[in-house]
Amino acid sequence: MISKKVIERLIIYRSFLNHLVENKRENVFSHQLAEHCGLTATRVRRDLMHIGFIGNYKAGYRVDLLIAHIRDILEPREGIPLALIGVGNLGRAILTYFSRQNPQFRLVASFDNDPQKIGRVIAGCRCHDLDQIVPILSENPVQTAIITVPATAAQSVADQLVRAGVTGIVNFSPVSLKVPQHVAIEYIDFGLIFEKVAYFSRKSGLTQASDKPIHTALNGAVPRTEASGFGGDHEN
Amino acid sequence: MISKKVIERLIIYRSFLNHLVENKRENVFSHQLAEHCGLTATRVRRDLMHIGFIGNYKAGYRVDLLIAHIRDILEPREGIPLALIGVGNLGRAILTYFSRQNPQFRLVASFDNDPQKIGRVIAGCRCHDLDQIVPILSENPVQTAIITVPATAAQSVADQLVRAGVTGIVNFSPVSLKVPQHVAIEYIDFGLIFEKVAYFSRKSGLTQASDKPIHTALNGAVPRTEASGFGGDHEN
DNA sequence: GAATGTGAACTGTTTCACAGCC
DNA sequence: GGCTGTGAAACAGTTCACATTC
Numbered sequence: 001m002i003s004k005k006v007i008e009r010l011i012i013y014r015s016f017l018n019h020l021v022e023n024k025r026e027n028v029f030s031h032q033l034a035e036h037c038g039l040t041a042t043r044v045r046r047d048l049m050h051i052g053f054i055g056n057y058k059a060g061y062r063v064d065l066l067i068a069h070i071r072d073i074l075e076p077r078e079g080i081p082l083a084l085i086g087v088g089n090l091g092r093a094i095l096t097y098f099s100r101q102n103p104q105f106r107l108v109a110s111f112d113n114d115p116q117k118i119g120r121v122i123a124g125c126r127c128h129d130l131d132q133i134v135p136i137l138s139e140n141p142v143q144t145a146i147i148t149v150p151a152t153a154a155q156s157v158a159d160q161l162v163r164a165g166v167t168g169i170v171n172f173s174p175v176s177l178k179v180p181q182h183v184a185i186e187y188i189d190f191g192l193i194f195e196k197v198a199y200f201s202r203k204s205g206l207t208q209a210s211d212k213p214i215h216t217a218l219n220g221a222v223p224r225t226e227a228s229g230f231g232g233d234h235e236n
Numbered sequence: 237m238i239s240k241k242v243i244e245r246l247i248i249y250r251s252f253l254n255h256l257v258e259n260k261r262e263n264v265f266s267h268q269l270a271e272h273c274g275l276t277a278t279r280v281r282r283d284l285m286h287i288g289f290i291g292n293y294k295a296g297y298r299v300d301l302l303i304a305h306i307r308d309i310l311e312p313r314e315g316i317p318l319a320l321i322g323v324g325n326l327g328r329a330i331l332t333y334f335s336r337q338n339p340q341f342r343l344v345a346s347f348d349n350d351p352q353k354i355g356r357v358i359a360g361c362r363c364h365d366l367d368q369i370v371p372i373l374s375e376n377p378v379q380t381a382i383i384t385v386p387a388t389a390a391q392s393v394a395d396q397l398v399r400a401g402v403t404g405i406v407n408f409s410p411v412s413l414k415v416p417q418h419v420a421i422e423y424i425d426f427g428l429i430f431e432k433v434a435y436f437s438r439k440s441g442l443t444q445a446s447d448k449p450i451h452t453a454l455n456g457a458v459p460r461t462e463a464s465g466f467g468g469d470h471e472n
Numbered sequence: 473g474a475a476t477g478t479g480a481a482c483t484g485t486t487t488c489a490c491a492g493c494c
Numbered sequence: 495g496g497c498t499g500t501g502a503a504a505c506a507g508t509t510c511a512c513a514t515t516c
Contacts, residue, residue, distance in 0.1 A: 005507075007435055011428050015410065029475070038412040041476095042509060049477065057475055057515040080434045089332045093325035094426065102427060143437040144430065168437025170429055174251065176274040184436035186429055190330065191338055192247045193406055193422055194380065198316045199243055200420035201379040201404025241485075265497070277497095278487060285499065293493045293498055 002073065006047055012037050013044075014070045020063050029060035079106035083142045083166070085157050086149035087112040087127055090172060094146060095123035108140045113153075130157070137164035144168040151175045238309065242283055248273045249280070250306045256299050265296035315342035319378045319402070321393050322385035323348040323363055326408060330382060331359035344376045349389075366393070373400035380404040387411045 002010075016036045020028055030048070031041040048055065053069050055061040082098075084091055087110050098107045112118060113130040120127055128136055130153075145166045149157050154173040161169060168184040171177055174192065179185055238246075252272045256264055266284070267277040284291065289305050291297040318334075320327055323346050334343045348354065349366040356363055364372055366389075381402045385393050390409040397405060404420040407413055410428065415421055 007432050008428060011431055055476055074435055089329035093329040096325045097426060105430060144434045167440040168433040170433050182440045184433055184440055186433050190333060194341060195247055196243050197404040197406050197420055197422050198380045199310055204403040204418045204420055291498055
């Protein structure tokens with residue numbers, strides 16, 4: 001079983017590798033990958049060793065083969081089906097992100113309890129009634145769902161999702177959810193993140209060149225070619 | 237120096253503790269905190285020990301004292317000043333989040349390069365020209381900034397922020413940023429997160445009750461009782 | 473010489489197990 | 495008995511150091 005951190009880095013590697021392909025680069029050294037992804041060369045080599053990818057003593061790693069190898073692990077098929085619950089401001093920002101970007105994901109359905117939204121197509125995705133999660137996801141099965149409803153509704157939404165067969169949840173609401181053990185869950189709590197970084201900002205300010213590198217580097221990342229960030233719905 | 241993970245959990249504890257205060261609860265046991273925050277009782281006790289908070293053998297921990305103790309560490313004053321760069325869909329969602337919620341944060345300024353937005357007040361915050369980051373943040377100093385611009389612009393924005401004295405960045409764009417060591421940085425790459433969870437969703441579906449704990453719990457709480465599903469959660 | 477591949481050491485985090493307290 | 499506090503063990507993740515290959 002590949003750990004969460006390795007999976008994260010594979011995604012980051014792939015992003016940079018795609019970049020290299022566009023530039024017609026055929027090979028890459030571990031230290032180049034490292035440099036671009038904000039890691040050490042050793043860690044890169046460990047990761048590649050871990051997934052059983054073999055390089056070449058002279059030329060480093062074949063870009064195309066490595067991309068294929070990572071693809072085999074992540075199995076992205078033609079599009080990862082997702083469902084979004086909660087079409088508020090954040091939910092809409094996410095919908096927009098999908099409608100413009102990455103064909104890598106496929107938004108199957110969205111849900112909300114606002115009568116104004118139910119039935120409408122918002123950012124390219126039809127919005128259904130919250131109560132319809134189970135029936136609709138039974139017809140259009142989805143393994144992964146995104147929760148962007150208010151904290152008070154989150155647990156009940158999660159329960160429905162689990163009943164609908166969802167096995168992975170990205171939870172943007174600031175509450176801890178109780179889900180069965182087989183369900184993977186990732187928490188993105190903006191308030192928590194901002195406060196955490198603010199804490200270390202303050203410390204950095206005081207300590208200056210302190211004991212250790214401070215970087216929190218949650219996800220590390222890389223020039224994802226096609227993916228423009230996404231706050232900006234303007235320019236590029 | 238308190239580690240990132242402990243800081244995260246302190247924020248989570250505080251959230252539940254505030255809840256307890258509302259319900260007039262005066263004391264709390266480590267296993268209750270653990271239960272609610274998706275952790276183990278040992279880990280809670282370790283954290284409290286780590287920050288030097290002492291409980292009572294009979295009654296557990298005093299809620300009010302613990303809140304005060306955590307507040308002293310996080311120093312939230314009357315409001316953490318923040319700046320937002322990139323008023324696209326995500327940026328607006330974040331602005332709305334602040335204007336409705338937590339007086340804990342104070343959005344000092346927002347920036348964008350869209351002439352349609354510059355000069356306007358959006359979601360309660362005046363939007364300035366991207367080029368004005370340094371002068372405006374020099375007058376209204378901010379230690380922490382949020383980047384929600386497209387990937388192509390992210391590095392140049394980060395450079396300006398650093399020049400303006402920012403020591404902490406939350407980066408929503410999917411690129412690795414080069415910043416001086418004293419700058420704390422946290423990456424939130426939606427695409428990466430969705431794909432990661434999708435990966436483990438698939439694995440969970442197949443493996444069922446497999447080897448190891450499942451929850452990815454990027455930022456915090458994890459509903460966990462015991463060993464469950466997949467390879468390790470650690471760090472983030 | 474400049475890469476990769478990898479055992480071994482190290483660091484950070486979590487859990488175990490149990491002493492001490494009420 | 496059920497709680498806290500904590501040394502010690504276990505574990506995961508990272509880095510070091512170096513043998514190996516071209």
